[in-house]
Amino acid sequence: MVQQKFLIIGAGIAGISISEALVSQGHSVKMIDNGKNRSSIVAAGMINPIVFRRMTKSWRVDEFLPFAEEFYATLGEKCGHQFMHSITIRRLFSSEQERDFWLSKQELEEFSKYLTKVSSDDLSYAKATNLFGSGRVKNSSFIATQSFLEETKKWLSTVLEMVKQEFDYEKVDPENGTYEEESFDSIIFCEGVEVRNNPWFGAIPINPTKGEILTVTSETLPENESLNRKCFVLPSGNKTFKIGSTYVWNTCNDTTTAEGREEICDHLSHLTSARYKIIDQTAGIRPTTLDRRPIMGRHETYPKLVVYNGLGAKGYLLAPLLGKELADYLLHSIPLDKEIRYSRLQK
Ligand SMILES: Cc1cc2nc3c(=O)[nH]c(=O)nc-3n(C[C@H](O)[C@H](O)[C@H](O)COP(=O)(O)OP(=O)(O)OC[C@H]3O[C@@H](n4cnc5c(N)ncnc54)[C@H](O)[C@@H]3O)c2cc1C
Secondary structure, eight states, X not given: OOOOEEEEEOOSHHHHHHHHHHHTTTOEEEEEEOSXXXXXXXXXXXEOSEETTTTEEOTTHHHHHHHHHHHHHHHHHHHTSOOEEEOEEEEEOSSHHXXXXXXXXXXSGGGTTTBOOXXXXXXXXXXXXXSSOEEEESSOEEEOHHHXXXXXXXXXXXXXXXXXXXXXXXXXXXXXXXXXXXXXXXXXXXXXXXXXXXXXXXXXXXXXXXXXXXXXXXXXXXXXXXXXXXXXXXEOSTTEEEEEOOOBOSOOOOOOOHHHXXXXXXXXXXXXXXXXXXXXXXXXXXXXXXXXXXEEEEOSSOTTEEEEEOOTTOHHHHHHHHHHHHHHHHHHOOOOOGGGBGGGGGO
């Protein structure tokens, strides 16, 4: 095997997943990050295989989920931490139609891995405002995002060169793949919403989608399940919970707001009458694409430049396998899935 040399810009979940895939195949990686993460660190890290709004399975979840489980377990072993935690998601139905839709889907083989059959206890569930019954999602989980980013970066810095600095696009020679005169086989851009400043990929159709999350403490919210209707309640131990999240399209401003707090509290009031105390509020920006699919591939004029972006609201589920698929494409010329190819944007 000829060892290749890569430069990766951005140490969010996108940059981490491609670095891990390249390093584990014996290649050399230098990673540059400015320490101003605006998405992966804020994310609740929930991995929900079901899209409740349409009662469908999440895109390619049968492939993404087992790969993600393996990825977080393997990295967890390397870092001496457990990053992925199972949690049942309890969906409180919003209407009779939603309940009936669930009841029909739970009979289908393809949903059997993800939907628990609704029982009489689910219908009469009393720890939240229950108008039409509830259903439980199986194989759902969450990633402890803060410790994941901290610990993984610590481990990565033992197997690759990690540089904390602002990347200077003017120091790139796009034709030859050099940065500050150092040569790379490929330069991979994983800047999340900051890709808008990128001279070669700045025009990719990212719709920056702001989200806010509250952290609360409560004596009465359930700690063994994640409640969901209009908002989610994610237990994070010691009677602490993350509640979220808002969606504000087309904004790159990530300051927390009174409107965001009120919206989350309002949604929570429809889900439960439990008392709680707000102890923190955070905001971040999701790199969402117009067609809801990630964007990956080589630049049309400068093939040494590569983009990996558009993870939207599901980065923690998608990135582990997408990192491997991008590595397979760069190292072994295995074509990327048509739906995620950067070249689809050229049409
Ligand atoms: C409120 C909220 C809740 C969310 N909840 C979930 C959830 O429950 N489950 C889930 O799977 N996903 C969730 N997400 C989505 C998830 O956070 C994203 O899909 C994912 O984090 C995107 O990762 P990324 O690596 O592409 O971008 P980022 O995490 O933004 O990483 C980009 C990195 O590049 C660096 N960078 C950018 N420009 C430069 C430069 N010029 N020089 C140097 N470094 C640079 C940044 O500092 C950053 O570290 C949520 C997002 C938000 C905002």
